[in-house]
Amino acid sequence: MIFLKWISRIYLICILLFLYVPILVMIALSFNESQLYRIPIEWSTRWYEALASNSKLHSATLNSLTVALLSTCLSTLMGTAVALAFFRHDFRAKRLLQVMIFPPITIPWLIIGTAMLVFFFWVGIGRGLHAMILGHVALSLPYVVIVVSARLKSFDSALEDAAKSLGASYWQTTFWVTVPWLMPGIIAAALFAFAVSLDQFVISYFLAAPGFTTLPVEIYTAIRKGFTPEINAISTLVIFLSMLLLLGVSRFYRFGGRN
Amino acid sequence: MANVSVLNLSKNFGTTTALDRVSFQFEDGKFFALLGPSGSGKTTLLRMIAGFESPDQGSIHIGGKVVDHIPVEKRDIGMVFQNYALFPNMNVQANVGFGLRVRGISGSEMKRLVAEALELVRLSGFDNRQPDQLSGGQRQRVALARAIVTKPRVLLLDEPLSALDRTLRLEMEIELKRIQRDVGITTIFVTHDQEEALTMSDQIGILNEGQLVQHGSPVDIYENPQSVFVARFLGEANLLRGQADGKNVKLEIGGTVKTLSKPAYPQVICSIRPEKISIQKEQEVHRSNGNRVAGRVNEHIFNGTSLTYLVQCGNLVVKVFVQNLSGEVIPPNSSVHLFFRPEDTLVFPDA
Numbered sequence: 001m002i003f004l005k006w007i008s009r010i011y012l013i014c015i016l017l018f019l020y021v022p023i024l025v026m027i028a029l030s031f032n033e034s035q036l037y038r039i040p041i042e043w044s045t046r047w048y049e050a051l052a053s054n055s056k057l058h059s060a061t062l063n064s065l066t067v068a069l070l071s072t073c074l075s076t077l078m079g080t081a082v083a084l085a086f087f088r089h090d091f092r093a094k095r096l097l098q099v100m101i102f103p104p105i106t107i108p109w110l111i112i113g114t115a116m117l118v119f120f121f122w123v124g125i126g127r128g129l130h131a132m133i134l135g136h137v138a139l140s141l142p143y144v145v146i147v148v149s150a151r152l153k154s155f156d157s158a159l160e161d162a163a164k165s166l167g168a169s170y171w172q173t174t175f176w177v178t179v180p181w182l183m184p185g186i187i188a189a190a191l192f193a194f195a196v197s198l199d200q201f202v203i204s205y206f207l208a209a210p211g212f213t214t215l216p217v218e219i220y221t222a223i224r225k226g227f228t229p230e231i232n233a234i235s236t237l238v239i240f241l242s243m244l245l246l247l248g249v250s251r252f253y254r255f256g257g258r259n
Numbered sequence: 260m261a262n263v264s265v266l267n268l269s270k271n272f273g274t275t276t277a278l279d280r281v282s283f284q285f286e287d288g289k290f291f292a293l294l295g296p297s298g299s300g301k302t303t304l305l306r307m308i309a310g311f312e313s314p315d316q317g318s319i320h321i322g323g324k325v326v327d328h329i330p331v332e333k334r335d336i337g338m339v340f341q342n343y344a345l346f347p348n349m350n351v352q353a354n355v356g357f358g359l360r361v362r363g364i365s366g367s368e369m370k371r372l373v374a375e376a377l378e379l380v381r382l383s384g385f386d387n388r389q390p391d392q393l394s395g396g397q398r399q400r401v402a403l404a405r406a407i408v409t410k411p412r413v414l415l416l417d418e419p420l421s422a423l424d425r426t427l428r429l430e431m432e433i434e435l436k437r438i439q440r441d442v443g444i445t446t447i448f449v450t451h452d453q454e455e456a457l458t459m460s461d462q463i464g465i466l467n468e469g470q471l472v473q474h475g476s477p478v479d480i481y482e483n484p485q486s487v488f489v490a491r492f493l494g495e496a497n498l499l500r501g502q503a504d505g506k507n508v509k510l511e512i513g514g515t516v517k518t519l520s521k522p523a524y525p526q527v528i529c530s531i532r533p534e535k536i537s538i539q540k541e542q543e544v545h546r547s548n549g550n551r552v553a554g555r556v557n558e559h560i561f562n563g564t565s566l567t568y569l570v571q572c573g574n575l576v577v578k579v580f581v582q583n584l585s586g587e588v589i590p591p592n593s594s595v596h597l598f599f600r601p602e603d604t605l606v607f608p609d610a
Contacts, residue, residue: 164331
């Protein structure tokens with residue numbers, strides 16, 4: 001048994017190394033004075049200082065946050081409504097609809113992005129901020145539906161009955177009883193949606209108007225021009241933001257197993 | 260406060276019949292129990308009166324007005340649910356005040372009414388507790404206060420005591436009855452517990468397979484069940500098969516008995532309540548009138564105030580309840596005679 005225990009420990013350590021070593025290396029290098037990745041590392045914050053004066057990165061960051069914020073609001077609102085509809089009502093083709101919500105998760109982004117680009121041009125939406133928001137909403141919607149539905153699974157529908165029996169209208173029941181109860185799920189879903197949007201590259205790349213870039217797109221462009229440790233620095237910041245979001249989600253949502 | 264009447268209500272769920280042409284009049288201010296085994300349609304009937312289900316046929320009147328097309332929230336009802344359904348995100352005060360808030364009553368008026376309701380259920384001072392800080396009995400009281408604080412016309416209770424343990428349940432039965440009497444509200448109570456129905460209600464309606472098979476006062480139904488089902492479901496009954504000759508019944512376990520009504524069928528079942536039977540040792544028998552059956556004591560259960568005998572009569576075990584008058588116990592294997600009056604011997608056709 002002790003042998004098995006050690007095996008599983010080593011296995012766990014391997015997985016963690018596999019996941020985090022590249023990230024840790026990048027973080028370390030972002031603090032390295034040398035541009036050529038010379039070792040030993042000489043401590044420096046010059047790449048972070050360089051970030052401060054990089055206006056392109058600033059506007060890209062602002063764009064990313066704008067898109068993420070707006071698309072998160074929309075997809076959280078819509079996704080929660082969808083989850084509630086699935087919970088409250090039985091209707092024909094419900095199963096089919098439930099399945100049809102999820103393609104954005106399973107179909108490669110490249111294909112969805114191409115399809116959206118073609119479609120948006122065809123119907124006259126074109127490219128731009130609005131198109132990007134639409135695209136991000138479509139991508140994050142399934143995550144919202146999944147997370148909110150998971151929370152709804154343990155909701156006692158007798159609470160809605162009780163509210164109605166006390167004279168509460170449909171909207172009063174929804175906003176005074178159901179939504180407050182769902183709140184942890186809704187917050188987790190919103191953080192999820194925000195993270196999905198923030199990290200999104202392909203869709204943003206396809207749907208952005210010329211001259212309008214988001215952070216991932218900007219990073220990609222910068223790498224193509226020539227790699228600088230500045231990219232390490234900005235990536236490190238993005239990683240910390242993502243981790244923070246994830247921590248936020250885990251506060252409200254159980255990732256498998258029990259807390 | 261209001262009369263409630265249901266007329267010819269029918270409801271099918273797919274191929275199963277939940278209710279089959281049920282008509283009933285719930286009088287103003289009375290306490291009614293809807294009693295039946297699970298699947299008998301009692302909960303469906305209650306949920307229909309509340310407005311959660313709509314009937315396939317028939318109609319419902321509250322206070323003399325048809326409510327068939329009025330949604331739950333406009334029916335002016337109070338309801339207590341099986342698991343209380345207290346709002347977990349609100350404290351006791353907000354829970355009880357919910358119905359008032361919905362009606363636009365807030366501030367000091369709301370607080371006053373909530374305090375009144377909490378006093379009625381003897382939970383004064385619990386305003387700021389959260390539902391998960393309350394015991395089962397306290398949650399029940401909060402649910403009740405919440406349901407009556409708006410002074411609804413009807414109070415609907417869906418097996419509200421089933422989640423409580425026995426001692427608490429007996430205590431709540433008395434409380435519930437007291438509160439109902441104080442408020443004077445028409446109350447409809449769904450239960451599968453016959454004891455609850457007997458002790459609490461003014462009127463009992465018994466449902467079986469979607470039909471209202473009998474209704475009346477507890478005493479009336481207990482003493483005059485109209486079918487074997489009712490005799491067995493409400494209280495205990497010894498059921499003895501026999502053949503009738505138009506006047507008397509010849510029992511399968513031996514002996515000929517007279518019955519309350521003339522047996523109109525050749526194959527019958529006689530029903531006798533265990534407490535209507537008296538038991539005597541064979542050698543001490545001194546009675547000769549009334550119905551008599553011979554048997555042998557299998558065992559006895561001593562209860563202090565009473566005794567239960569299980570008496571083997573032919574291939575049947577007959578239950579006898581005896582008040583502990585003499586302190587004497589008839590030992591097992593004694594030969595005994597059981598006596599019961601013809602008036603207590605009910606006769607039903609053997610289906």
